Amino acid sequence: MTVTVKFWSYFRDLTGCTQTTTSLPEGTTLGALHQKMIEQFPKLAGTGNCTLKAVGVDYQDDDHVLSDGDEVSLFPPVQGG
Amino acid sequence: MTVTVKFWSYFRDLTGCTQTTTSLPEGTTLGALHQKMIEQFPKLAGTGNCTLKAVGVDYQDDDHVLSDGDEVSLFPPVQGG
Amino acid sequence: MKREITLTRRPITTAAQDMGSDMGAVVTFHGVVRDKEDATPISAIDYEANELMARHQFGLIFDALEQEWPLESVRLIHRLGVVPVNEPSLWVEVIAPHRAEAFAACQHLINEMKKKVPIWKHPVA
């Protein structure tokens, strides 16, 4: 299956891109995708514990199982206000 | 000594006046004045525990000793806002 | 700390003010006359004040605010006399570096006012 991953805020500086598309085996979890992104963009490694993860417009846990066509967002702690 | 006592809010309805002047022995306390006012205006009796007392613009306790010329205010709980 | 304490018999009007570039939070409160008092319909509230003492007691509360929080400005307007339903009787504005202290100071001011400032309500049927 194919999933789009969007990066926000300084994660864009760390990855050098705003989004990427990746192929994953069926049943891949959000946590596994995050690990794959850290392997693909090593500068993300230092942000592991401070990474927020959403699928579509909702936050999800690492054990959330992804579906084909999902749009995943990875970003640092939010700072509105 | 002579002290002026002003009433506020529904205490004016209970006493039928906005203020009165009273003569007191030297050393009279605010609490004793309050008792005297209850004797003079018996309808104040029911308000005893809910009466706020000020001398001039400051709240004072019952054991506050009054001075000649003091202006005392007696009133129910305040309700600003 | 800039301070303004206004007791007025006219409708409350307010204007924004300039603030220091190190200030990050402005909290305002409008207290508005509701159409019922203890479940009885009313048309207005007639506010009575011991004005001299009220100004003094507000001043003491403002002193305490200034001691407790790093506020740039606290402004308060309390309307007196007959205030119709749906019109504000009270307006408070607090300007502070951060929101926590602005919210805390604004609420503290109102809570203390309701204990200490000699103003009373007379519902108008």
Add this chain to the structure above:
Amino acid sequence: MKREITLTRRPITTAAQDMGSDMGAVVTFHGVVRDKEDATPISAIDYEANELMARHQFGLIFDALEQEWPLESVRLIHRLGVVPVNEPSLWVEVIAPHRAEAFAACQHLINEMKKKVPIWKHPVA
């Protein structure tokens, strides 16, 4: 509960609104850009948002406010893009029957926003 969620790249402008005659409290908050970020002087903050998700997350927070308190109206404006020092980036207004719930809801909204709504700051030197 009336709700308005506005994300805009223009300066924040607000207008008072009519309110029900059983409402007694209006709390507003302005969050204003300060002249320093972590002790470094700045001239502005550039706000970035994941707008679709931000609107959704604000919506969830508004749902929770509506569940918890009897609010008549909650309105929020968050400015995006470059916001100069001394200009507001955030405005919130809560209208409720009593002040306690208006203050609580307003603060809860801002606290939850700062945890969940995908907006980020980029200081401008």
